[in-house]
Amino acid sequence: MSNPDASGILARPLAGGSYLTEGRPGLSGWLATHDHKRIALLYGVGITFFFLLGAVAAALIRLNLLTPAGSLMSAETYNKAFTFHGVVMVWFFLIPSIPATLGNFLLPLMIGARDVAFPRLNLFSWYLYVGGGLFTIGALLLGGVDTGWTFYTPFSTMFSNSHVILAVVGVFVVGFSSILTGLNFIVTVHTMRAPGMFWFRLPLFVWAMYATSLVMVLATPVLAMTLALIALERLFGIGIFDPALGGDPLLFQHFFWFYSHPAVYIMVLPAMGVTSELITCSVRRRIFGYKFMAWSMLAIAIIGFMVWGHHMFVSGQSMYAGIVFSILSFIVAVPSAIKVFNWVATLYKGDIDFRAPMIYALGFVGLFMLGGLTGLFLAATALDVNLTDTYFVVAHFHYIMVGGTVMAYLGGVHFWWPKITGRLYPEGPARFAALLMFFGFNMTFFPQYLLGYLGMPRRYHAYPEPYQWLNVLSSAGASLLAIAYLMPLCYLAWSLRQGRRAEANPWNATGLEWTVPSPPPTTNFALSPVVTEGPYEYRS
Amino acid sequence: MTEMSASSVAARADAFDDIEQQRGASVLGMWVFLATEILFFGVLFAGYAICRIRFPEAFAAGSRQTDFAMGTLDTAVLLFSSCLAALAVRSVQLGARRSAVWLLMGTASLGCAFLLLHGIEYHDEYKQGLIPALRYDPAGHPPVAMALFFCLYYAITGFHSLHVAIGVVLLARLARMTAHGAFDRDYYAPVEVTALYWHLVDIVWIFVYPLLYLVGRAG
Amino acid sequence: MDIRVSAALPGGAGRVSSPPSTLRSHWGALIALFILLVATAAFALLPLGAFNTVVALGISLLKMLIVMVYFMRIRESHPFVRVVAMIGFIWLAMLVGFSLTDYLARLPVAVG
Numbered sequence: 001m002s003n004p005d006a007s008g009i010l011a012r013p014l015a016g017g018s019y020l021t022e023g024r025p026g027l028s029g030w031l032a033t034h035d036h037k038r039i040a041l042l043y044g045v046g047i048t049f050f051f052l053l054g055a056v057a058a059a060l061i062r063l064n065l066l067t068p069a070g071s072l073m074s075a076e077t078y079n080k081a082f083t084f085h086g087v088v089m090v091w092f093f094l095i096p097s098i099p100a101t102l103g104n105f106l107l108p109l110m111i112g113a114r115d116v117a118f119p120r121l122n123l124f125s126w127y128l129y130v131g132g133g134l135f136t137i138g139a140l141l142l143g144g145v146d147t148g149w150t151f152y153t154p155f156s157t158m159f160s161n162s163h164v165i166l167a168v169v170g171v172f173v174v175g176f177s178s179i180l181t182g183l184n185f186i187v188t189v190h191t192m193r194a195p196g197m198f199w200f201r202l203p204l205f206v207w208a209m210y211a212t213s214l215v216m217v218l219a220t221p222v223l224a225m226t227l228a229l230i231a232l233e234r235l236f237g238i239g240i241f242d243p244a245l246g247g248d249p250l251l252f253q254h255f256f257w258f259y260s261h262p263a264v265y266i267m268v269l270p271a272m273g274v275t276s277e278l279i280t281c282s283v284r285r286r287i288f289g290y291k292f293m294a295w296s297m298l299a300i301a302i303i304g305f306m307v308w309g310h311h312m313f314v315s316g317q318s319m320y321a322g323i324v325f326s327i328l329s330f331i332v333a334v335p336s337a338i339k340v341f342n343w344v345a346t347l348y349k350g351d352i353d354f355r356a357p358m359i360y361a362l363g364f365v366g367l368f369m370l371g372g373l374t375g376l377f378l379a380a381t382a383l384d385v386n387l388t389d390t391y392f393v394v395a396h397f398h399y400i401m402v403g404g405t406v407m408a409y410l411g412g413v414h415f416w417w418p419k420i421t422g423r424l425y426p427e428g429p430a431r432f433a434a435l436l437m438f439f440g441f442n443m444t445f446f447p448q449y450l451l452g453y454l455g456m457p458r459r460y461h462a463y464p465e466p467y468q469w470l471n472v473l474s475s476a477g478a479s480l481l482a483i484a485y486l487m488p489l490c491y492l493a494w495s496l497r498q499g500r501r502a503e504a505n506p507w508n509a510t511g512l513e514w515t516v517p518s519p520p521p522t523t524n525f526a527l528s529p530v531v532t533e534g535p536y537e538y539r540s
Numbered sequence: 541m542t543e544m545s546a547s548s549v550a551a552r553a554d555a556f557d558d559i560e561q562q563r564g565a566s567v568l569g570m571w572v573f574l575a576t577e578i579l580f581f582g583v584l585f586a587g588y589a590i591c592r593i594r595f596p597e598a599f600a601a602g603s604r605q606t607d608f609a610m611g612t613l614d615t616a617v618l619l620f621s622s623c624l625a626a627l628a629v630r631s632v633q634l635g636a637r638r639s640a641v642w643l644l645m646g647t648a649s650l651g652c653a654f655l656l657l658h659g660i661e662y663h664d665e666y667k668q669g670l671i672p673a674l675r676y677d678p679a680g681h682p683p684v685a686m687a688l689f690f691c692l693y694y695a696i697t698g699f700h701s702l703h704v705a706i707g708v709v710l711l712a713r714l715a716r717m718t719a720h721g722a723f724d725r726d727y728y729a730p731v732e733v734t735a736l737y738w739h740l741v742d743i744v745w746i747f748v749y750p751l752l753y754l755v756g757r758a759g
Numbered sequence: 760m761d762i763r764v765s766a767a768l769p770g771g772a773g774r775v776s777s778p779p780s781t782l783r784s785h786w787g788a789l790i791a792l793f794i795l796l797v798a799t800a801a802f803a804l805l806p807l808g809a810f811n812t813v814v815a816l817g818i819s820l821l822k823m824l825i826v827m828v829y830f831m832r833i834r835e836s837h838p839f840v841r842v843v844a845m846i847g848f849i850w851l852a853m854l855v856g857f858s859l860t861d862y863l864a865r866l867p868v869a870v871g
Contacts, residue, residue, distance in 0.1 A: 117565045183572045190839060191565040218850050221576040225583035229695070236673040238691035240587050246595060246685035254858045255583055305853055309861065318864035321857075564837065571836075571843040578847030579854070586855045590862050612800050619796065619822075623789040626780070626830040633779040739831045746822045750815035754803035758811060 018422065018519040034119035035522055040105035041420070042126050043096060048489075050092035050133060057085035059482065062444075062475040070462035078461030079146035080162065086149025087167060091174050092133055094401055095263065098270035099216075100129070100181055102412045103209045105420060107185060109513035109520065110203050112194025112529045117187040125180040132174030139166035148459060150260070153241040153252040157233040165234055168227045175224045178266070182216030185209050194512070196531035200291060203511055203535045207294045208273020211301040215262045215269070219305070223259035226252065250316055257308035265304040267401050269297055271364060271408030272339055278361035278411050279343055281509045283350035284538040289342045296335035303332040313384045322381050329379035336372055340365060355507075356430035360411025363438045364404055371399025374449065389459075392452025395445045403441050410437070410488060417492065418502030422519040425499060429491045437484035443477025510537055563729040570733035574740045577703075581744050584696045588751060591692065595685035600756025602689030605670055605678065610661050611753035614654055615745060621650035622742040625711075625735040632728040637718060640731070644715035647738065651708040658701055693752050700748060703741045710734050780832060788829035795822050 019037045023029050030038055060081050064072040073081060104122065108115055116122050139145055145167040147156040156164050189202075189210050202210075230252070232238045239245030241252045280287050287293055309317060309325030343365055352358065374396040378384050387393065411434075417425050447470040452458075456467050463471070505514040512529055513520075592599045628643035662671075669677040671694065672687045714734055717723065723731055795818050802814045827833045833844055 118569060179576055183569055183576070186572055187565050187569045190568060191561060217572055217576055218579060218846070221580040222583050222854065225580050229583070229587075232695065238695060239672065239688055240591070240691060240695075245691075246591070246598070246688045248590070248594075250861075251587060251590060251858075254861065255586070255854075258854055305850065306857060309857065312861075318861045320864035321861035324857075324860055567836070568840055568843070571840050575843055575847035575850075578851055582847075582851035582854060585851070586858060589855050590858060593859070593862060608800075612796065615796055616793065619789065619792045622826060622830055623785055623792075626785055627782075630779045630782075630785070736831055739826050743823050743826055746819050746826070747816075750799055750803065750812075750819055754799065754815055755812070757803045758806040 017521070018517065019522045020422070020519050022522045032123075034115070034123055036104050036108050036116050036119065036122060037420075037520065037522075039122050039126055040101050040103075043100040043104060043129070046126070046129060046133065047093050047097055047101065050088050051485075053137075054085050054088035054093055055482065055485065057081050057088070059478070061085060062478040064461060065463070065471045066475050068463050068465050068468050070460075073461060075461045076146060077144075079148075079459070080144030082459060083145045083148050083167075084140055087136060087145070087171065090149055090263070090401075091171050092129075092136065094267045094405055095174075095178055096129060096181070097267070097405060097409050098274060098412065099178075099185070099209060099212055099266070100125075102205075102274065102409070102416060103185065103212075103270060104181075106416065106513055107188060107206060107209055108192065109516065109524055110206050110511060111189065111192060111197055112512050112525060112531065113188065113192035114524050116184050117192055118184050121180055122184055125177045125184070128173055128177035128180070132170045132172070132177060135166055135170030135173060139163040139170065142166065150256060151227070151230060151252075152256075153230070153233070153249040154243070156230055157241055165231050168231050172224050172227050172231075175220045175227075178216045179220045179224075182213035182220075185213040186217065189213075194525075194529050194531055198531075200294070201531055201534045202294075203273075204276035204287065204290070204293050204297075205270075205273035207297050208269050208276075211297040212266050212269045214298075215266050215301050215304065219259045219262040219266075222255055223263075226255040226259070229255075250312070253312050253315060253317075254308070257311045258305070261308040261311065262301075262304045264397070264400060265300055267405045268368070269300060271368075271405045272297065274408040274412040274415075275343065275361045275364050277509075277511070278357045278415055279346055280536045280538065281415070281507055282353045282355065282358040282361070283347055284353075284508075285346055285350055286534075286536045286538065287342065288345035289338075290534070290536075292338055293342055296338045299335040300332060303328065303335070307332050307379075310379050310384070313381050314388050319381075326379055326381045330376065333372060333376055333379075336368075340369055340372075354431075356425070356427060356434050357411045357415035359431060359434035359438075360407050360414065363434065363441075364407040364411065366438075367399050367403030367407060367441065371396055371403060374399065386455075387452060389457055390452035391448040391456050391458055394458050395448035395452060398445045398448070403445070407437065407441075410434075413488070413492070415507070416513070417495070418506045419513060419518045419520070421496060421499075422502055423495045423499030424502050424506060425495045426491050429487060433484050433487035433491075436480060436487070440477050440480030440482075440484050444474050444481050445477070447471070447474040447477070510535060559726055563727075563732070566729040566733050567736070570736045574736065577740055577744075581696070581699065584692065584699065585747070585751075588692050588696070591685070591688050592755075595683065595688065598683035598685035599689045601682055602686045602693070603752060603755035604757065605665075605668070605686075606693070606753050607661050607664065608753060608757065610657055611749055614657055615749045617650050617654045617657065618742045618745050621647045621654070622739050624650065625738045629728070629732050629735045632718065632723050632731045633725055635725045637721065637724070640723075641715050641719045644711050644718060644731075648708045648711035648715065651704050651711065651738075654704055655701060655708070658697065696748055696752065700741070700744055703744070707734075707738050707741055711738070780829075784829050788825050791825055792822055795825075 019035055023033065023035065023038075030042065033039060033042075060073065061078070064070050064078055064081075066072075070078065104116070139162075142163050145160070145162045145164055147160050147162070147164060151164070151168065189206060193202075229238070229240060233241055237245075240247045241249050243249060276287055276293060307325055307329040309321055310329045313322050313326075374392070378387055378393060378396060414425055414430055417423070451467055451470050451474075454467065454470075456463055502518045504517050506518070507514075512525075512531070515529065516524060624643050624647045628640050628647060631637075631640035631643055665671055666675055668679070669675050670690055672690050676687060676690075678686065711734060714731055718731070799815055799818045802818070803811060805811070807814065827844065831844075833841055836844075
């Protein structure tokens, strides 16, 4: 392979259209596409739809909790509302959010490839995602599920009268979608890098996708089989989780959290990758401690598998196992802290450009820090006895998953919007929305830390009078948050037609994705680029 | 690189440069998939390990009820089929199309034989009343948790048989494609990765055999 | 299986092209596997107590290695393929191992 382009990273565009206009016209051109960029947009439509569905459920929950009596819904309906919210938001929004949209779009571009390794498999993953979604919506339409997103046994297997099997099948199917996405990304990073794109020249976003893919591939099969066992238990009573036959309901929790704790890292590792890109571009500097950043992501991915027992401190697990899991949970905080320190060090004495993506990125760092630190409270066995199953836990994981991942996702969407659509988003509304989101989020979830500390348990549709003012505050914050989430939906849609046209590299950023036109042509690079330097070579 | 044959050119996707690269990616992709398969079955093996540690007697009693001779025969059939699959890959690599077709058909037939043997076992177990939730009235006074052993027995062998059945379909399709000249010494990745899958199915059974059939046989 | 790859570019894992294996290695491996199969069955009938399980799993491990080395040709594969081949087993060991820290350290529960 030869490359006449002496300057290295500049690849000349094909004459003519972009991936949006080339290819088969009409709906079939999208639904049968093998192009990673179009598939990314298909996922974008899917996760936006499910985000709105999950948000409606969240709104109902917050409305119900305005009054101590919980007058809006019956206890049963409330159970179904938070179950639907959890299932949809975890498996149909958060898990695929950054990897399947931004990851799909950017990974091949960032490593200088023309597509992912298995393009057809990539499309198949999307169809699995949609299929799983249909099952889940079917379960909702038939009357919903009331087990909580965790499907804990023996309630889910022996007592619940709702459509558990349908929901479980939906999650099973969407699980295979994320396994195949992870597989595709791993093989792509290993085999499709452009000449000169060595491992330690990869942008941190690619490292993040790689670490995330490892978790997807190694954790999700365990969830799939565990959920299959729930379905078999309900259908045939196979007894492995049934104490009457000698089985053990706690075994389910072990298997479930073997997936579901690492799943948190499926959500937050990509967010860390996005944040690293946004921060370096805004201060126009190299990232502080690049190799530490890359290794710490792999460390999080691996150690994250050894901490699942901290979800089970009070569930009857042996206290000796609890001690082991507690120590390991503290250890997994170390690489996460390294990342926060390195972002701060990158910013230190820098000339920061506060555009909307940067506000989102800073929001991510702040909220992730608060969520991470409260995670340490919960990893301490003694403290966890008091805080477990309270709103403290709810606030903690919303800080990580919503405060962290959604902020980073939206930051990334804004940052790469010109690349994806060829249009610039309007800066003013975007900054306002980012700030409103930060305040709205804190107003919604910080009171929940206090509620949990004061002892309000989660998953109840009514509560004693003294908790009311904090709940009202939280619901008020949620309405601000809702406005902040709807704003980007409006102005980004507006910018599709009215936004200023973007050039190839509007932010003057490094990275191969900015060397191709906006939006990129279907084949990405006319000639395979040759990489001659590491990432983030900003020279101010 | 050697000059490309007609089938390898036909097999190339649009933006593809190098057939050897394509093969490497397919092989790596299959290995990653096999790692997920190991964990998929792994849940059942983990459940087995934990239940057996809690109820060693019941598991020995359950295992004694399984068909020792049939289990051994199952294992032999799968080991032999694995060897044929490996030989099929070798034949395709050497360009011996006819023998490759026969070897692939042989592998698929042994897979069918395995499924048939298992069907016979299931049938016998049904007659003896050893299938929990369907017909469970074992003779004598078995320990309570023996039902748990049989649940795991059916879950593990059931999922394994499902994998064998999928493998048989894939192998039969490959045999047909090979007969039509779809593969040759330059392009044989589909044969290679399917064989890898088949070997994993074999490896799973290598562990199933002693864990389900051979517990508590002595004394 | 119809796996297609596009946009492949040089570098990375998977540039492996090994010559076809020999007939002898295949038949030799098969004979070894059959001998080990007979050995598993025979050892299962000897009263060794807890060692029955140890021996059975040991032989199975050996059989697995033979299949991986001679049929799946793991030794000629790219180093990363070898890592992937091991990683599934390591993660399974983690699942079983950490779950057992709970079950083995729990106080005994009376069950019928």
